[in-house]
Amino acid sequence: MPATPSQQGVDDVSERTQENRSEGQSPATKAGRRLAAQLAAQKAAEAKRRRQAWAGGLAGIAVMALLIGGFVWIDSNRDDKPSNASGANPSASAAAPDAPTAPPAAPAPQLPAGADPALGTKPTVKAGTGELKKLTVTPMIKGTGPAVKKGQNITTNYVGVFYKDGKEFDSSWNAGQPATFPIGVGQVIPGWDQGLVGVTVGSRVQLDIPGELAYGNDEAKAGGRPTGPLRFVVDVLAAQ
Template sequence: MSDQSRRRSQAIMGGLAGVLVFVVLAIVFFVVRSGGDDEKQPAATGTATTQEAATPSPAGSTSAAAQPDAGAPAGSLSPELSKEPDVQPGTGGPLTKLVVTELVKGTGPVVKAGQTVTFNYKLIPYKGGEVVDSSWSRGQPFTSPIGVGQLIQGWDQGIPGQRVGSRLQLDVPAALAYKEEDLRFVVDILAAQ
């Protein structure tokens, strides 16, 4: 085989390889694009690391407004849950036990340990101060299993038994929290499944 024939063969093979790469990339693009349109639910974990498991923080990707899903029939959430709560500090202390106060009565199904629950929440130190953490400030609710040791004990003990659609104030003693101080959460239960 002459040098000219060899170069021609290499050029043809290079061109075919380039076309093949283009076709594969086009297929991948269309598969990924069509798969992304079908995904309407928030992707969520809450279990990535020990720190994340101990600290409630969002992992979902929906808007901050209450979004009903399988755990809450459409229209069953109170309009109050679409408004960010104003969390006021507690009085007295230090806390010796978990105190759960229902601020908005939910009418949805009862949350059970082991379910995956979607929340909006706001956290301040119990005695007051700046907001420590908030799903509202990030514009996305937080989704995690409840009652299985992936969240702070105050949430695992205080949320099962409550109804979807509830807004709760959780006053969590340091022993059931992740910080060395008492905490106050206002938690909206948006869905459970």
């Protein structure tokens, strides 16, 4: 059914209103989009500048750190080098790396109660004189302890030298500790077995021993041990 004039007018007004509304909003929407795009571009550019500034600052810090580290390394190497102001050859004044050093002193032995303090020092033993024909026991320090008995274990410090020239061939002092062994039962040379039984603890005695009561006089049979007459200085530290 055809529309009435009044209704047709209303429809025309409504269509124009919608067209005007659509046409009026289009420019504003485009401008808003352009503005948003410009703002986004500005933010992106600003963020890029900030990143570049940070990168430049970090690079500068790294360069400064490298420079400072180089200066410190150079100074430390300069300090480590020995001064040679006198112009002398350093190797001439410094000790050679392989130069021999004196061996450490042996610890003092544990002395029996009331013993002479001289027993704490290694004795100097000299060569004998004349021809040695028999075992000779010479007291050097008289101890106040009990007498050594056959079959006891005795603890001694000793120095052994060749009777004729005084050259040392053995010493408990060089080993750094006294020697302990049974006495009078054939565990040591006959000159010790015979010469130390009856000596009091705390004594220092000199034993002049002919070859037949020591290691013999034949080098071929001695097995590398000292032959001929020998001299020992023995400190008796204990007997049990």
